[in-house]
Amino acid sequence: MKKLISAIPILKLIMLLIILVATTATYAASVTHSDSTLVIEIHHQLNANATTASLYYPASVKRFYNHINFQPAWIKPQNGEGQTWQAILLLDCVLQYGLSHNDYHPKELSDNNLYNILDAPGKLSISAQARFDIILTDAMITLINNLHYGKLNPEFSAVRVDSEIEGGFRAEVSLLTALQLKRGHEFLAAIENVQPKSKEYRNLQYHMKVLTGLRTGDCYDIPESDIRKMAINLERLRWANMDDSSFIQINIPSYSLQFFKGDTVYQFRVAVGKISSPTPTFNSTISYFTTAPDVKMLQSVFVDEILQNMINDSNYLKNNHLAVYNKKNQFIVVNKDNLAQIAKHPNAYYARHASGCSLAQGNLVFHFANPFELDLHDMPAQGFFNQQDRAISSGCIWVDNAEKLAGLLLKNDGKGKDLGTLHEAVTNYKRETFMLNKQMPIKVTYLTCTVKEGALIFFKDIYNLDNSLEMALYNVNQNLVMR
Numbered sequence: 001m002k003k004l005i006s007a008i009p010i011l012k013l014i015m016l017l018i019i020l021v022a023t024t025a026t027y028a029a030s031v032t033h034s035d036s037t038l039v040i041e042i043h044h045q046l047n048a049n050a051t052t053a054s055l056y057y058p059a060s061v062k063r064f065y066n067h068i069n070f071q072p073a074w075i076k077p078q079n080g081e082g083q084t085w086q087a088i089l090l091l092d093c094v095l096q097y098g099l100s101h102n103d104y105h106p107k108e109l110s111d112n113n114l115y116n117i118l119d120a121p122g123k124l125s126i127s128a129q130a131r132f133d134i135i136l137t138d139a140m141i142t143l144i145n146n147l148h149y150g151k152l153n154p155e156f157s158a159v160r161v162d163s164e165i166e167g168g169f170r171a172e173v174s175l176l177t178a179l180q181l182k183r184g185h186e187f188l189a190a191i192e193n194v195q196p197k198s199k200e201y202r203n204l205q206y207h208m209k210v211l212t213g214l215r216t217g218d219c220y221d222i223p224e225s226d227i228r229k230m231a232i233n234l235e236r237l238r239w240a241n242m243d244d245s246s247f248i249q250i251n252i253p254s255y256s257l258q259f260f261k262g263d264t265v266y267q268f269r270v271a272v273g274k275i276s277s278p279t280p281t282f283n284s285t286i287s288y289f290t291t292a293p294d295v296k297m298l299q300s301v302f303v304d305e306i307l308q309n310m311i312n313d314s315n316y317l318k319n320n321h322l323a324v325y326n327k328k329n330q331f332i333v334v335n336k337d338n339l340a341q342i343a344k345h346p347n348a349y350y351a352r353h354a355s356g357c358s359l360a361q362g363n364l365v366f367h368f369a370n371p372f373e374l375d376l377h378d379m380p381a382q383g384f385f386n387q388q389d390r391a392i393s394s395g396c397i398w399v400d401n402a403e404k405l406a407g408l409l410l411k412n413d414g415k416g417k418d419l420g421t422l423h424e425a426v427t428n429y430k431r432e433t434f435m436l437n438k439q440m441p442i443k444v445t446y447l448t449c450t451v452k453e454g455a456l457i458f459f460k461d462i463y464n465l466d467n468s469l470e471m472a473l474y475n476v477n478q479n480l481v482m483r
Contacts, residue, residue: 041130043070055138057162064172072133086184087140095219096209098231099146100474104139144171148194150238198242203451222474232469233447240443247441252279253448253459255390257399259408271390271398278463279395281446284368285439289406291425291432293365294352302351322351331380363426364402368442378402391462413437
């Protein structure tokens with residue numbers, strides 16, 4: 001509670017506390033939880049187009065009130081621990097979660113309305129009381145969805161979430177559960193509990209809460225750049241949904257792959273798409289992986305056709321997903337200097353055709369369904385992974401030490417006995433397919449900051465995506481102050 005209150009401007013907090021002292025006396029006499037007139041009015045307004053048009057989650061709000069028979073959820077006797085006050089305090093402090101105060105009906109949930117509703121409800125019409133109750137419900141359902149899915153989730157839009165995703169998270173159910181808790185701190189904890197459970201999210205959200213409490217004097221202005229940076233990455237972490245006990249996370253800006261197995265994390269280097277062919281973010285599952293993924297072309301085809309096309313067109317190999325190797329199975333970067341040598345001794349070389357989006361796929365490729373037709377695979381030229389800037393592919397993701405990653409997948413799948421077969425297939429470039437009984441979740445993220453050992457670490461915004469997301473998150477149409 002102290003952390004929550006610390007983010008509220010002092011004058012506003014004093015005003016709320018003064019209102020709290022004077023709340024209950026006249027309230028209980030004029031409006032009760034079972035006031036049938038108010039019930040009828042709530043039902044009436046929820047069936048009016050003018051009301052539902054102003055709500056962010058109208059269907060969810062209707063389901064909420066249907067469950068409680070259109071009783072008021074918030075207009076009832078309050079004290080310092082009441083859920084209504086906790087909800088208002090929470091909405092005042094959404095900055096600590098990287099969200100914008102303007103997204104939760106700030107005008108209708110203003111201080112004046114709050115005082116009249118909770119201290120002297122008899123001064124307001126039944127219509128105004130019903131409207132207040134509905135709007136606060138919509139604000140809380142919006143907040144719960146934003147904390148769980150994110151405000152701008154590309155997969156789970158507000159319309160889709162509101163339509164009641166089958167088997168999915170239900171904000172109105174979470175709110176109903178929270179309202180059954182009598183203590184204010186329990187109500188608050190229940191709302192916060194809808195957030196992602198991943199360690200990366202928890203660390204960044206805690207860091208955000210600390211900084212907003214220390215640095216921010218007003219929760220309602222656009223915050224400074226570091227806080228905005230944390231906000232957009234909290235948003236991205238909500239999209240990623242990294243709550244599995246075992247999963248693979250590939251983060252584009254840090255050029256890293258992490259294999260999470262309980263409390264153990266294995267680190268790998270990756271290369272990603274260049275600016276002209278960026279790697280997209282998505283969630284999927286690895287279902288199998290294959291050794292020797294490239295198809296070796298007939299030697300006669302290489303000598304009679306491919307070689308001449310290479311000489312005539314410098315882009316021929318790239319455009320046709322072909323790669324050249326020597327007889328030691330070493331990848332050859334073809335250029336003007338060695339092309340003459342290849343033409344002079346063509347039988348010392350051969351070509352392989354890659355089925356994926358890269359020129360060559362090396363020894364291993366990991367398969368997962370995605371609309372972008374991308375793969376995760378190793379590269380025969382390992383020098384790529386020593387580069388500091390590894391945004392160099394055509395969109396596919398290249399991973400260093402792929403055999404180790406494949407071995408971890410086999411062990412996680414209870415197939416440690418297949419490690420020998422894997423090593424032989426990789427060493428001898430032999431085609432083998434390894435199916436996984438338990439598909440491995442894979443999350444491709446775009447996180448430009450994270451918290452390590454209590455310190456905020458920044459990564460380069462490779463594709464220049466941060467500023468546009470900041471603008472969308474804070475509802476502005478002009479560029480924010482550059483860092």
